[in-house]
Amino acid sequence: MTEATEFINNEDTREIIFAANQSTDLPDRVAKLFPTWHLSASKKGITRQFTFSSFTKAFKFMTLVAEQCKVKKHHPSWSNMYNQVTVEWTTHRPEGLSLKDAEMAEFCDLTANEIGLKE
Ligand SMILES: C[C@H](O)[C@H](O)[C@H]1CNC2=NC(N)=NC(=O)C2=N1
Structure with missing residues (x-):
């Protein structure tokens, strides 16, 4: 592991509960998502809040992600309030964080x- 990876591979990433039978490079791949993404309270998923400049942009984001969900057959737990979208990725079966979540x-x-996040 490089020093740069070590730096972002903080306490939270070591606590992640991964789904069974994931490839050995998944922890490093997920580490790159931190600290933008955070460990979920369950420790079985990752969450991020996105803030856009308008509801229209937030909803466009949700529409594009929803289309990819259909492609990957993988769906988020998420919520929207005006220009904010909070997204959680976790896998129910097998339970834990998987490649699809990453x-x-x-x-x-x-x-x-x-789309462009709010400045
Ligand atoms: C059959 C279908 O692929 C499964 O039920 C998928 C659907 N979407 C899913 N989404 C998520 N987030 N986790 C899952 O385990 C999951 N399972």
Whole structure:
């Protein structure tokens, strides 16, 4: 592990409860999502709050993510209030954090950046 990875691989990432049978590089991949994403209270998922400049942008984000959910057959626990979208990724079966959660979190980050977050 590089020093840079070690720096972002903080206390929280070591507490993650991973789903069974995940590839050995998943912890490093998830570490790259921290500290933008946070460990869920259950320790079985990751969460991030996105703030956009308008409800229209927030809803566009949700629409694009929803389309990818259909592709990946993987769905978030999320909520929306005006221009804010709070997203949690976790896997129910097998329970814990999985590759799909990391992929969908990465997709959320890319999509939010394309739409543009609030300055
Ligand atoms: C059959 C179908 O793929 C499964 O029920 C999927 C659907 N979406 C899912 N989404 C999430 N977040 N976790 C799951 O375990 C899950 N399972």
